[in-house]
Amino acid sequence: MSIQNLYDESVNRSYGQYCALAKTLDLVGERWTLLIVRELGAGPKRYTDVLDGLPGMNTTLLAKRLRDLEDGGLVRRRRLPPPAASNVYELTNTGAELCRALLPLVQWGARHALGARNKDEVFHVEWPLLAMQASIDTARLVGVEATYEFRIDESIGYMSIEDGRVTVGSGPALTVPDVTITADVEAFVGVGTGRLDAQTMIAEERLNLEGDPQAIATLSTALGVQGRRRSVRKQRRR
Amino acid sequence: MSIQNLYDESVNRSYGQYCALAKTLDLVGERWTLLIVRELGAGPKRYTDVLDGLPGMNTTLLAKRLRDLEDGGLVRRRRLPPPAASNVYELTNTGAELCRALLPLVQWGARHALGARNKDEVFHVEWPLLAMQASIDTARLVGVEATYEFRIDESIGYMSIEDGRVTVGSGPALTVPDVTITADVEAFVGVGTGRLDAQTMIAEERLNLEGDPQAIATLSTALGVQGRRRSVRKQRRR
DNA sequence: CGGCATCCATTTTGATACTG
DNA sequence: CAGTATCAAAATGGATGCCG
Numbered sequence: 001m002s003i004q005n006l007y008d009e010s011v012n013r014s015y016g017q018y019c020a021l022a023k024t025l026d027l028v029g030e031r032w033t034l035l036i037v038r039e040l041g042a043g044p045k046r047y048t049d050v051l052d053g054l055p056g057m058n059t060t061l062l063a064k065r066l067r068d069l070e071d072g073g074l075v076r077r078r079r080l081p082p083p084a085a086s087n088v089y090e091l092t093n094t095g096a097e098l099c100r101a102l103l104p105l106v107q108w109g110a111r112h113a114l115g116a117r118n119k120d121e122v123f124h125v126e127w128p129l130l131a132m133q134a135s136i137d138t139a140r141l142v143g144v145e146a147t148y149e150f151r152i153d154e155s156i157g158y159m160s161i162e163d164g165r166v167t168v169g170s171g172p173a174l175t176v177p178d179v180t181i182t183a184d185v186e187a188f189v190g191v192g193t194g195r196l197d198a199q200t201m202i203a204e205e206r207l208n209l210e211g212d213p214q215a216i217a218t219l220s221t222a223l224g225v226q227g228r229r230r231s232v233r234k235q236r237r238r
Numbered sequence: 239m240s241i242q243n244l245y246d247e248s249v250n251r252s253y254g255q256y257c258a259l260a261k262t263l264d265l266v267g268e269r270w271t272l273l274i275v276r277e278l279g280a281g282p283k284r285y286t287d288v289l290d291g292l293p294g295m296n297t298t299l300l301a302k303r304l305r306d307l308e309d310g311g312l313v314r315r316r317r318l319p320p321p322a323a324s325n326v327y328e329l330t331n332t333g334a335e336l337c338r339a340l341l342p343l344v345q346w347g348a349r350h351a352l353g354a355r356n357k358d359e360v361f362h363v364e365w366p367l368l369a370m371q372a373s374i375d376t377a378r379l380v381g382v383e384a385t386y387e388f389r390i391d392e393s394i395g396y397m398s399i400e401d402g403r404v405t406v407g408s409g410p411a412l413t414v415p416d417v418t419i420t421a422d423v424e425a426f427v428g429v430g431t432g433r434l435d436a437q438t439m440i441a442e443e444r445l446n447l448e449g450d451p452q453a454i455a456t457l458s459t460a461l462g463v464q465g466r467r468r469s470v471r472k473q474r475r476r
Numbered sequence: 477c478g479g480c481a482t483c484c485a486t487t488t489t490g491a492t493a494c495t496g
Numbered sequence: 497c498a499g500t501a502t503c504a505a506a507a508t509g510g511a512t513g514c515c516g
Contacts, residue, residue: 013489013506016294018359018423020369021276021340024347029269031508038259047478056254058509063480073350087478094350101346102259104339109262112311112332121256131258185256251487251508269489285498296490301499324497 012068027072032057033065034102037091040075041099041130042168044090055122074098103134110193117153117185125150125157128192129168136222138164144222146215149177152188161222179211179219192223250306265310270295271303272340275329278313279337279368280406282328293360312336341372348431355391355423363388363395366430367406374460376402382460384453387415391423399460417449417457430461 012030015022028034032054039045039053051062066089069075074095080086091099110131117123129150147160149172158173159166183191187206190196198220201207209216250268253260266272270292277283277291289300304327307313312333318324329337348369355361367388379402386397387410396411397404421429425444428434436458439445447454 015273016359017273017365018352018355018361019276019365020344020347020352021365022273023351023353024343025272027347027351029267029272031267034263034267035253035255035260038257056509058511059478060480060482061508063478097350098343098346101342104342105262105336106258108336108339109258109265112335113261113265114256114258115261117256121254123256127255127257127259189258289498294490296492297499298501299489 028069028074028098030065030068032061033069036062036065036069037074037095037099038102038127038130040089040091040095042126042133042170044078044088046086046088050089053124053126069095099130100134103131106131106134107193110189111195114189123153123155123185124170125152125155126168126170128152128189129157129159132192132223133159133166133168135224136166137224138166141166141218141222144218146179146212146218147173147175147177148215148219149173149180150188151180151182153185161218177211178215179209181207181209183207266307266312266336268303268306270299271307274300274303274307275312275333275337276340276365276368278327278329278333280364280371280408282316282326284324284326288327291362291364307333337368338372341369344369344372345431348427349433352427361391361393361423362408363390363393364406364408366390366427367395367397370430370461371397371404371406373462374404375462376404379404379456379460382456384417384450384456385411385413385415386453386457387411387418388426389418389420390426399456415449416453417447419445419447421445 012026014026017023028037035054036050039050045053047062047066050066051057051059054062066075066077070077073092075089076092078088078090080088141161141164143163144161145163147158149158150156155170156172157168157170158177159168160173160175181188183201184206187196187201187204191198191201191207198207202209250264252264255261266275273292274288277288283291285300285304288304289295289297292300304313304315308315311330313327314330316326316328318326379399381401382399383401384399388395388397393408394410395406395408396415397406398411398413419426421439422444425434425439425442429436429439429445436445440447
């Protein structure tokens with residue numbers, strides 16, 4: 001450790017501008033930082049799980065980034081109670097707000113930067129699920145309860161709606177899902193962003209929805225997905 | 239120049255993830271890049287003017303960033319017609335969309351990262367004006383015409399509303415302004431973000447609005463600023 | 477598992493000078 | 497004005513080892 005570090009532990013370069021954007025970037029503009037926020041967007045995660053969501057990232061660097069985020073008040077480190085006895089990192093309220101503020105950026109990226117998937121690119125369903133979660137209008141979901149499992153390419157994840165609260169996560173759904181969605185990544189992303197039509201993808205067998213029709217309709221409504229208008233209309237106001 | 243560069247001019251490190259956020263960051267996540275987008279948000283600028291808006295930035299790096307942005311289709315370089323005979327850089331539609339997608343991030347920063355101004359921090363009114371511009375509901379402005387000049391600390395800028403289109407820029411307004419706004423930075427930002435009350439700031443002589451009352455009311459409405467309710471109510475529906 | 481420290485190669489930035 | 501060239505300083509990446 002250098003002498004400088006002894007006195008000034010986090011000497012992060014600042015832009016030196018009194019500008020909201022510049023200050024935001026001072027805080028979270030460094031490489032990997034916003035992806036860490038994304039990783040924690042779905043809920044608390046352990047160190048190694050965060051690392052697993054960021055293939056290629058150096059563990060030393062992750063440790064530093066997490067410390068910086070903690071110092072910045074965006075992330076909190078919490079020790080789980082005895083049975084588990086491990087640490088988790090979770091977003092503070094401020095951090096969660098930041099995560100939601102990323103949505104337009106994500107949508108922009110889905111439109112202009114995503115393109116076709118490259119074979120060597122990593123994919124976790126959790127990523128698009130987080131975007132979906134952020135874009136759901138929870139006001140429309142009072143009293144709704146449903147669980148969805150997504151099998152997109154090699155990745156599995158779930159989304160649960162429970163009394164106006166939406167949860168997403170990696171792996172199989174925690175309870176038996178009402179609906180199972182199977183698709184290839186590009187069909188899934190295309191439908192989610194409205195670039196591709198759901199009916200067409202179903203017809204081409206690139207998208208499959210299996211399970212409770214009512215829950216399928218709920219999902220379409222919640223997401224405002226086009227192309228399933230018929231089903232949505234059938235649903236009664238309740 | 240290394241051999242590698244001869245073959246692969248822009249070897250920008252990628253996260254290698256099929257994720258809209260990661261892809262966005264692959265494109266614009268490097269240091270300075272988003273601030274360049276901000277600088278161009280107000281309209282075309284010449285190389286040196288961009289540089290002036292980014293104190294501390296290296297000219298070599300700016301050249302590279304502009305090239306990358308051009309390659310990425312976010313920025314276009316254009317040669318001005320004979321009289322001016324210089325180059326300007328401007329956002330493409332894609333770039334402008336990105337700029338708008340930054341607004342929530344800016345608002346987040348204004349709330350959580352801005353704080354009080356440090357004496358050594360640079361400030362350009364153009365920065366908050368851009369945020370204001372992006373947050374204005376243009377639908378409400380049909381038929382409106384007004385020009386505002388802002389004198390905030392040592393920085394001067396303007397905003398023009400003309401038939402539903404809003405323009406902002408640095409320096410004095412291009413025509414005689416209908417209203418001149420004078421304030422210290424923190425009062426200005428505080429009122430703009432709703433953290434401080436306009437009437438109070440006026441009473442404390444930290445904010446001053448001088449000029450056509452009608453145009454003042456228009457501004458308040460356009461921005462949805464609280465605390466000027468009395469003036470707004472007096473205004474007739476027309 | 478949950479980290480942090482260390483060593484080293486490669487990239488990115490920064491500072492400054494310089495040119496058409 | 498609109499950049500390039502050059503060199504120095506930091507940040508990052510990758511591997512590996514340690515410790516509780």
